Amino acid sequence: MTFLPVTGSLLQQYRRNVFLLFLLVTVPFIFITLSYYNTVDEPLAFFVTDSGDRVQRIESMKDVHAAIMVPITVAFLAGIIGLFVMVEAIRNDARLTVAGLQLGFVATARLLIVLILTAVITVVSIAVTLVNFQPGDLPGFIAGNFLIGTTYAFIGAIAALIVGRLGGAYLMFFLPMIDVGIFQDPMFVSGDQALWMKLLPGFGATRMVLDAGFTGSMDDGTALVAAVAWATGLGIVAVALFMTRRSSG
Amino acid sequence: MSAPVVEVFGASARAYVRQPINIVLLIILPPLLIIAMNSAISTFSDVIGGNLGERAGTGLAGLWAASLLTGAAVFFVLRTSLQTDARLVVAGLSELSLSSAHAIATLLIALITTLISFLMLVATQEVGDALNLFAAILASALIYGAIGTLLAWFIEGDLEVSFVIILIFMLVAFVGGPLGGSTGLVANLFPLHFTSEIAVASMLGDSFPGEWFVYSGLYLAAIIAAYPAARWLRGRS
Numbered sequence: 030m031t032f033l034p035v036t037g038s039l040l041q042q043y044r045r046n047v048f049l050l051f052l053l054v055t056v057p058f059i060f061i062t063l064s065y066y067n068t069v070d071e072p073l074a075f076f077v078t079d080s081g082d083r084v085q086r087i088e089s090m091k092d093v094h095a096a097i098m099v100p101i102t103v104a105f106l107a108g109i110i111g112l113f114v115m116v117e118a119i120r121n122d123a124r125l126t127v128a129g130l131q132l133g134f135v136a137t138a139r140l141l142i143v144l145i146l147t148a149v150i151t152v153v154s155i156a157v158t159l160v161n162f163q164p165g166d167l168p169g170f171i172a173g174n175f176l177i178g179t180t181y182a183f184i185g186a187i188a189a190l191i192v193g194r195l196g197g198a199y200l201m202f203f204l205p206m207i208d209v210g211i212f213q214d215p216m217f218v219s220g221d222q223a224l225w226m227k228l229l230p231g232f233g234a235t236r237m238v239l240d241a242g243f244t245g246s247m248d249d250g251t252a253l254v255a256a257v258a259w260a261t262g263l264g265i266v267a268v269a270l271f272m273t274r275r276s277s278g
Numbered sequence: 279m280s281a282p283v284v285e286v287f288g289a290s291a292r293a294y295v296r297q298p299i300n301i302v303l304l305i306i307l308p309p310l311l312i313i314a315m316n317s318a319i320s321t322f323s324d325v326i327g328g329n330l331g332e333r334a335g336t337g338l339a340g341l342w343a344a345s346l347l348t349g350a351a352v353f354f355v356l357r358t359s360l361q362t363d364a365r366l367v368v369a370g371l372s373e374l375s376l377s378s379a380h381a382i383a384t385l386l387i388a389l390i391t392t393l394i395s396f397l398m399l400v401a402t403q404e405v406g407d408a409l410n411l412f413a414a415i416l417a418s419a420l421i422y423g424a425i426g427t428l429l430a431w432f433i434e435g436d437l438e439v440s441f442v443i444i445l446i447f448m449l450v451a452f453v454g455g456p457l458g459g460s461t462g463l464v465a466n467l468f469p470l471h472f473t474s475e476i477a478v479a480s481m482l483g484d485s486f487p488g489e490w491f492v493y494s495g496l497y498l499a500a501i502i503a504a505y506p507a508a509r510w511l512r513g514r515s
Contacts, residue, residue: 060448064452113436192303198436201440
């Protein structure tokens with residue numbers, strides 16, 4: 030048995046959960062639409078990377094808010110998804126390994142479930158924002174948002190493994206809000222951020238989103254490297270922690 | 279307090295502190311949010327059409343931190359104990375003792391989160407009316423605690439409830455509160471509308487209509503009254 034059938038059967042519980050599917054669509058819709066229509070239509074100056082240079086752009090705050098609400102929403106929801114998929118794994122996967130499934134298969138299957146659900150909320154969130162805002166580079170915009178989603182989904186998974194269900198929930202209610210919602214948001218931080226803000230997990234992917242949203246092409250190499258490094262690094266840590274915990278438990 | 283109430287309350291408390299990190303996070307997250315949102319809420323208020331200053335915005339951050347943490351804590355603690363509770367009732371524990379124990383736990387969690395937020399606000403800001411600020415934050419935390427209780431009774435999954443908690447929070451912040459300068463019937467119907475208005479006025483030392491306290495109290499009473507109805511409905515299903 031490979032990990033794909035395992036993923037399929039573990040995914041069944043989410044596919045059958047109509048209320049969860051309803052929330053996966055309605056929460057991004059309400060977050061993003063409400064933010065767009067509540068924002069005043071005034072100019073905002075912020076920096077993006079264009080042809081390798083950091084240049085100032087002046088755009089309507091409504092558009093900036095429409096663009097930035099996508100990574101905020103995706104980070105929030107993906108973090109919670111990562112947390113509770115892993116909580117579920119901690120509760121139930123021992124039975125799967127006792128039943129003969131290889132630990133690596135189970136870990137990969139859980140990882141795939143996190144990535145699939147993250148992809149769903151990324152697609153829904155981008156579809157909602159496209160009604161009011163068209164990014165200059167749609168593939169770059171999608172990539173940036175998916176990377177922030179995977180980054181926070183893995184943070185959620187790691188939180189579940191280290192601090193458990195309640196502590197993880199506390200963290201995932203606050204971390205995305207503070208990182209992506211405040212320190213990476215050009216509406217709150219004018220000019221380029223301080224170094225310590227650039228070291229936060231949301232930095233690279235959010236900058237990719239702004240770059241792709243307000244220039245013709247996402248060409249910020251630093252942002253891409255930071256985003257991929259965070260997502261990959263956290264994914265490796267999450268899988269390693271999961272496998273260590275399972276093999277020792 | 280009767281012995282069964284003390285016993286059930288003690289079991290909930292032990293379950294909560296079994297992971298010391300829960301206590302640590304409960305203590306450090308409100309100050310972290312208050313510091314992070316120090317000027318951000320004021321800026322954001324301008325973005326969405328409100329006019330909150332820095333001091334008022336920081337007060338709102340303290341209120342949100344206490345409310346969110348209380349709602350989440352009450353939900354997860356109650357959710358963990360639902361099966362055990364059912365067994366205790368079968369074994370002869372009265373519903374009243376059980377509900378009293380959970381109500382005391384909710385009050386304690388709300389007091390802790392409120393105290394932490396309040397002390398942080400007093401330490402970092404000039405607070406105009408400390409007593410009313412404390413009352414507003416505590417009422418908000420209790421309202422969210424009661425919402426957490428209702429969610430634990432009606433919604434099965436942790437994932438779904440977390441989405442709902444965040445959704446309620448976003449609606450409260452964007453539509454129902456002073457952040458965007460919301461007024462009118464729709465804004466008034468949101469759970470933290472009047473408590474948030476009291477917190478903002480208290481931060482600034484402004485006077486406010488006494489009805490705001492009455493409405494906040496009525497909201498809290500209504501949501502607490504929904505608890506027995508929720509238990510009854512769940513019992514039927």
